[in-house]
Amino acid sequence: MNPAQFKQVSEVEWRVAPFGKMRVPAVIYADQALIRDMDDKVFEQLTNVATLPGIVQAAYAMPDAHWGYGFPIGGVAAFDAEEGGVVSAGGVGFDISCGVRTLHTGLTAAEIAPLKQRLADRLFAHVPAGLGSTGQLRLNVSEMDAMLRGGARWAVEHGYGSEADLDRIEEHGCMAGAEPGQVSDQAKRRQRDEIGTLGSGNHYLELQEIVEIYDSKAADRFRLRPGEVVVSIHCGSRGLGHQIGTEFLRQMVIAAPGYGIELPDRELACAPIKSSLGQSYLGAMRAAINCALANRQVITHLTREVFADVFPGTHLSLIYDVSHNTCKQETHTVDGRSRRLYVHRKGATRAFGPGHPALPGDLRDIGQPVLIGGSMGTASYILIGTEAGTTRAFSSACHGAGRSMSRHQATRQWHGRTLVDELASRGILIRSPSLRGVAEEAPGAYKDVSAVVDVADRAGLAHKVAKLSPLVCIKG
Amino acid sequence: MSLTAEAGKEGVYWTHFPHQADMGVRGVGPTREAAFEQAALAMTAVITDATRVAPDTAVAICCEAPDDELLLVDWLNALILEMAARHMLFSRFEVSLDGQRLSATAWGEPIDLDRHQPAVEVKGATYTELKVGRTESGEWQAQCVVDV
Numbered sequence: 001m002n003p004a005q006f007k008q009v010s011e012v013e014w015r016v017a018p019f020g021k022m023r024v025p026a027v028i029y030a031d032q033a034l035i036r037d038m039d040d041k042v043f044e045q046l047t048n049v050a051t052l053p054g055i056v057q058a059a060y061a062m063p064d065a066h067w068g069y070g071f072p073i074g075g076v077a078a079f080d081a082e083e084g085g086v087v088s089a090g091g092v093g094f095d096i097s098c099g100v101r102t103l104h105t106g107l108t109a110a111e112i113a114p115l116k117q118r119l120a121d122r123l124f125a126h127v128p129a130g131l132g133s134t135g136q137l138r139l140n141v142s143e144m145d146a147m148l149r150g151g152a153r154w155a156v157e158h159g160y161g162s163e164a165d166l167d168r169i170e171e172h173g174c175m176a177g178a179e180p181g182q183v184s185d186q187a188k189r190r191q192r193d194e195i196g197t198l199g200s201g202n203h204y205l206e207l208q209e210i211v212e213i214y215d216s217k218a219a220d221r222f223r224l225r226p227g228e229v230v231v232s233i234h235c236g237s238r239g240l241g242h243q244i245g246t247e248f249l250r251q252m253v254i255a256a257p258g259y260g261i262e263l264p265d266r267e268l269a270c271a272p273i274k275s276s277l278g279q280s281y282l283g284a285m286r287a288a289i290n291c292a293l294a295n296r297q298v299i300t301h302l303t304r305e306v307f308a309d310v311f312p313g314t315h316l317s318l319i320y321d322v323s324h325n326t327c328k329q330e331t332h333t334v335d336g337r338s339r340r341l342y343v344h345r346k347g348a349t350r351a352f353g354p355g356h357p358a359l360p361g362d363l364r365d366i367g368q369p370v371l372i373g374g375s376m377g378t379a380s381y382i383l384i385g386t387e388a389g390t391t392r393a394f395s396s397a398c399h400g401a402g403r404s405m406s407r408h409q410a411t412r413q414w415h416g417r418t419l420v421d422e423l424a425s426r427g428i429l430i431r432s433p434s435l436r437g438v439a440e441e442a443p444g445a446y447k448d449v450s451a452v453v454d455v456a457d458r459a460g461l462a463h464k465v466a467k468l469s470p471l472v473c474i475k476g
Numbered sequence: 477m478s479l480t481a482e483a484g485k486e487g488v489y490w491t492h493f494p495h496q497a498d499m500g501v502r503g504v505g506p507t508r509e510a511a512f513e514q515a516a517l518a519m520t521a522v523i524t525d526a527t528r529v530a531p532d533t534a535v536a537i538c539c540e541a542p543d544d545e546l547l548l549v550d551w552l553n554a555l556i557l558e559m560a561a562r563h564m565l566f567s568r569f570e571v572s573l574d575g576q577r578l579s580a581t582a583w584g585e586p587i588d589l590d591r592h593q594p595a596v597e598v599k600g601a602t603y604t605e606l607k608v609g610r611t612e613s614g615e616w617q618a619q620c621v622v623d624v
Contacts, residue, residue, distance in 0.1 A: 039496055067496040069602050069623065094599040094623045131523065131594035132563050132587035190560045200597040201624050239560045242599040242623075246553050253603065254542060266603035406494035407596075407624070436595035476597075 001038045012063075012459040016043070021264070022050040028061040029393065029459040034451060037404060041067035048264040049077050053272070054085025056341055057334055060393040062348050063455040064402035064447060069093065070267030073347035076396045078332065080341055081273035086261065087281055088270035089252050091344035093325045094245040096285055097292030098203075098236030100371040100399075101169070101321035102382065103300065105229045105307065106314055109209040109471065112229050115310055119207070120429040120472040122306045127205055127299055128197040129476045130433035135196035135298065144188050147195065148180040148240075151290030152321075155297035161304075161318075165297065167360045169321040170350065173297070175290050179283025183240065184247055187284075190239030191291065196298035200434075202400075202441060203235040203476035204373075205303065208380055208468035218384045218465045221366050222319055230468060231316060232380060233299050234373045235476065236325065237292035244288050248281045273342055282327070289326060296321060319382070320369035324349045324399035332394050343394050351385035351397040351462040370462040372453055373400045375446035376430065376438070376473050377423050381453045383462035397462035401449035410445040411436065423473075432475035441475060487615055490518035493605070495621045500605055501552075502619035508544070508608070511616035512551055513569040516582070519552055519601075519622055520566055524592045529567035531583030540577045544608040547576050548618050552601035555582060563587050565594070599623045 006014035006028065014035060016026040026046040028035065042065050049059040049071055056078045065074030070090035079085030105112075112119065128135055139147060147154045152173030153166055166173035198205060210228050213219045224230075237244075252269035255277055256262075261270065271277040300318070307314045327344045334341075352359055352368040359368055370383040378401065389395045405413075416435025419442055423430055432438050450467075457464045488510050493500035499522050503514025520526045537554045541547035551571070559565060566584035587594060604621040611617055 041496075069604050069621075073497060094602075130589070131597040132589055132592075134563070186557055186561075190557060192561075200594070201599075242560075243557065246556075246600040249600075249603070250546070250550070253546070266606070269603075403497045406496055407499055408492060408494045433589055434593050434595045436593065440595060 001035055001040050001043050003032050003035045005043055012455050016047060018050065022047055024050050024055050025058045026050050027058045028065065029455060029461060030063045031455050034063055034455060037447065038065060039067040042072045045070065045072040046075065048268060049075060051264055052086055052088070052268065052270060053261060054079040054083045056080050060396065062396065062398040064398040064400055064452045066402045068346060070265050071344070071346045074398060074402060075346045076344065076348045076393045078341040078343045078394050079273065080339060085273050085342060086270035087273050087278045087327055087342055088268060088344060089245055089248040089281055090267045090269050091346055092245070092285060092327050093346050094242045095236040095325055096241035096245060096288035097323040098325045099292060099296065099321060099323035100232055100234045100373050101296050101300065102319045102371050103231045103316040104223060104319060105231060105316055107229050107311060108227045109229055112207070112471065116429060116472060119306070119310050120431050122310060123205060123303065123472070124431035124474050126306050127302045127474060129474055131200050133197050134193040137195045137298065138193055139195065144191065145180040147294050148183060148287035148290050149178050151175055151293035152297040155294045160298050160301035165318045168318040169293060170323060173293055175286045177283065178286040178290050180287050182280045182283040183244060183287050187240045187243035190243050194238040195295055196302060197238060198235045198299065198476040199238055200437060200476040204376065205299065205474040206232045206470050207472040208232055208470050210466050211469045212467040214464040214466065215384065218366060221363065222369055222382065222465060224382065224466045229471065230319065231303055232371065232373065233296055235295060235299065237288040238295060240291045241288040244284045248284065251277060285327060289323060292323060320371060322349050322371050333390065345396055347399045348396045349399045350395060351389050352395050353385040353387040353389050370397050372398060372449065374449045375401050375443045376441050376475060377428055377443040377470060378446065378449055380468040381464060382466045382468065383453065383456065384465050385462055386460055388460035389462060392459065392461055398452050398456045401446035401452055403445055404447045405445040407440040410442045411439045414439045414442040414444065428470050429472045430475060438475060488514060490514040490521065492518060492521065495604065498621050498624050500619060500621045502617060504615055504617050506615060508616050509571040509573050511618035512548060512571045515548060515618045516552065516555055516566070516569045519555065519598060522598055522622060522624060523594045523596060524565060526567045528592055529565045530585045531568035532585045533564070533583065535562070535582050537580045537582060538578065543576060545606050547578055548608050549601045549603060549606065549620060551578055552622065556598050556600060558582065565592060596624045
């Protein structure tokens with residue numbers, strides 16, 4: 001994108017004043033280099049979001065923003081129901097509540113090294129990954145509804161993990177307001193045997209070494225020590241979320257004119273929060289959030305089983321679990337007034353600062369861990385929510401590197417086998433059911449995650465705490 | 477993987493087109509039906525080499541939409557649902573259209589991870605770059621981006 005389209009507010013904040021049908025400004029947090037690398041579609045999509053009814057303050061884009069559907073990926077927008085605000089299926093996306101969780105292993109990289117191959121093989125065999133893989137659980141109709149209501153809490157009640165895990169998950173592991181009755185039979189059919197599966201695309205399970213600490217106070221509180229190994233799991237609500245996204249997007253596209261909503265792009269499909277369609281979507285979308293939380297909880301259990309076998313006596317405790325494709329009702333101060341808003345984060349991570357009542361008691365005084373996934377073979381980061389974040393993008397930060405190259409270009413440029421060998425020579429073991437999938441997810445097809453995270457830090461969206469380097473990656 | 481696969485008959489083919497995060501699928505043919513069939517084949521090719529998928533089992537699909545473009549998205553999404561729920565891949569399609577009502581048969585087989593080596597799962601067909609219509613040369617094109 002051409003930076004000249006924006007008014008530069010600071011080194012890392014760029015603004016577009018409302019024009020045409022925009023109701024609020026558009027704001028991008030990025031440096032000049034990241035802006036130049038962004039597709040022109042980000043400008044178009046972000047200014048389109050700014051036209052939606054009831055949008056509050058501004059339409060925001062994170063430093064990893066890229067061309068998405070309707071909303072840019074890396075987009076944040078909040079709506080006020082009392083002012084005709086909307087909820088948008090496109091603003092949440094297909095992979096509802098896709099997110100990242102990170103666990104301590106308590107082991108050092110040196111301790112893991114002799115058994116790394118075996119650990120990689122065992123994790124790949126035990127955690128279902130890739131298209132067509134199925135989980136061990138088969139849910140009947142009433143079990144499915146219970147899972148959709150209970151989320152990770154349901155999983156813990158069924159023996160997958162412990163109460164202590166729930167404290168370290170957004171919404172304490174259970175999204176309130178989920179309505180399984182609003183989830184179609186087709187969506188449930190798609191999910192019957194998918195609980196406890198990673199999925200495919202950019203989803204993964206990684207062993208990562210903590211290689212750098214930037215904020216020792218926060219790192220101490222998160223118990224992050226250089227040389228230690230953590231496990232990160234990146235996946236979402238699987239087929240159920242995809243089907244809910246598909247069905248409500250269609251319903252909202254067709255219903256929008258009846259609500260007097262003019263859609264600049266069909267993918268921005270939305271409905272007033274106060275309409276029956278808006279409420280149905282919120283009930284179904286919250287059920288999908290619970291599905292994602294249950295899914296990551298079951299995968300955590302599978303991971304713990306492998307570790308218990310390979311390293312008897314280890315306990316994997318949860319650092320935190322964040323979702324980066326959601327719409328959540330939150331309280332934010334806008335122009336000095338406290339308001340209940342529906343905050344859409346599509347490819348953006350919630351980043352609550354110190355003192356936020358939603359944080360678990362032992363983290364409330366310092367702020368929320370913000371987990372930023374890298375691409376296969378590159379670094380991941382742990383950040384912390386800031387006080388300043390409340391005045392920027394409704395306490396949101398980036399979610400990952402973001403693609404810079406299409407899958408096509410990637411497969412033309414890289415060969416899966418060569419990539420796996422190259423990464424192995426650098427000590428990074430890749431296990432994947434598909435070599436073409438590996439090529440499509442080549443690290444070089446993504447933006448530089450370090451540059452993205454640096455900007456998030458400089459913009460005050462969240463502060464850097466630790467850098468993680470991959471050791472083993474199970475690719476979906 | 478080839479960018480374009482010829483389906484045997486002249487003027488009937490599919491292509492992929494790039495999207496930053498995902499993949500565009502395009503079907504081309506002398507009729508709307510042929511374009512819809514080829515778009516479906518292009519979607520299978522996002523996942524695997526369609527020539528490796530045996531058209532052994534038939535699945536019936538019906539859908540209806542207010543216009544051609546929504547109908548294409550519905551058609552591809554119906555296939556995505558059947559692939560996911562049945563753990564199948566499809567390689568042959570026969571589409572009949574009556575206005576905006578579609579009835580079709582898709583032939584395929586259960587996913588075999590070793591043989592099919594599926595690269596990625598398609599989550600949904602989207603309204604991005606969605607177009608159904610005739611080109612200047614008179615052939616039908618049906619295209620959209622699919623989310624993977």
